[in-house]
Amino acid sequence: MKFEGTAVTITINVTDDKQIDKVFLLYSIDNLTTWNLIQMSSIGGNNYSASIPGQKGGTIVYYQIYAFDNESFMKINDNDGSYYNFTFQKSPKKPSMGIIPLGEPSPLNIVTLLIIILGAVGGAVVGFFVLYKKEKLPFKKRTKKLKSPYRTVKRVAKPKLTAVESKALLDEKTPDIDKKLQELQNELDKQQFKLERYKLLKERGTISDETFLDFKKQIIKKIDELRNQIKELENKNHEVY
Numbered sequence: 001m002k003f004e005g006t007a008v009t010i011t012i013n014v015t016d017d018k019q020i021d022k023v024f025l026l027y028s029i030d031n032l033t034t035w036n037l038i039q040m041s042s043i044g045g046n047n048y049s050a051s052i053p054g055q056k057g058g059t060i061v062y063y064q065i066y067a068f069d070n071e072s073f074m075k076i077n078d079n080d081g082s083y084y085n086f087t088f089q090k091s092p093k094k095p096s097m098g099i100i101p102l103g104e105p106s107p108l109n110i111v112t113l114l115i116i117i118l119g120a121v122g123g124a125v126v127g128f129f130v131l132y133k134k135e136k137l138p139f140k141k142r143t144k145k146l147k148s149p150y151r152t153v154k155r156v157a158k159p160k161l162t163a164v165e166s167k168a169l170l171d172e173k174t175p176d177i178d179k180k181l182q183e184l185q186n187e188l189d190k191q192q193f194k195l196e197r198y199k200l201l202k203e204r205g206t207i208s209d210e211t212f213l214d215f216k217k218q219i220i221k222k223i224d225e226l227r228n229q230i231k232e233l234e235n236k237n238h239e240v241y
Helices: 107-135 163-204 209-240
Strands: 008-013 020-028 036-039 047-052 060-069 074-077 084-089
Touching: 008 060, 020 047, 036 047, 163 209
Parallel strands: none
Antiparallel strands: 008 047, 020 036, 020 060, 060 074, 060 084
């Protein structure tokens, strides 16, 4: 039987007075509407084999064989037009496991179980004390925590600066930053002025639109660089304060 989901292997014997070139298995799973083609493999002698993939239960598979020799002659075996066929069967259900209730435990069984547990615990306790008395097993004593031989060194806090000293220290650090900021701002103003000047020249027709666009591209790039530098210095100046 062919059970669902399990591939089915088809094996045939092909003979010809010439040399066999290729053998194909064609199968259909949609009532002969479409055909799927698989090239069969030689398994020795004149025998060829191919596997049809597993299908769901109830699927009817029709198949036929095409064989070609080395002179391209073809032979079809389609069971005289009726096609070979088989049906995938549904897998048998596994038997379910039944659980038979044994009823509620009786009071006698519960009492017996408690007696067994208490007896086991009591026996273990008695056995421990007998062994301790015989072997004189020492309990662990609490050991005193030893002092570290290394001397601890206290951190000495740095002396705080007065307001006057702090201001003097900041005044020593900031002049270079402020000077650089001023230089960058001046250069930025020059570039912006230059851009406005080129706009005016373009409006008067002194320079072409193409020339103006080239100048504008260069100036805007320079302006963006200057603004980034100014921003970095302002952040640095803020960190100093």
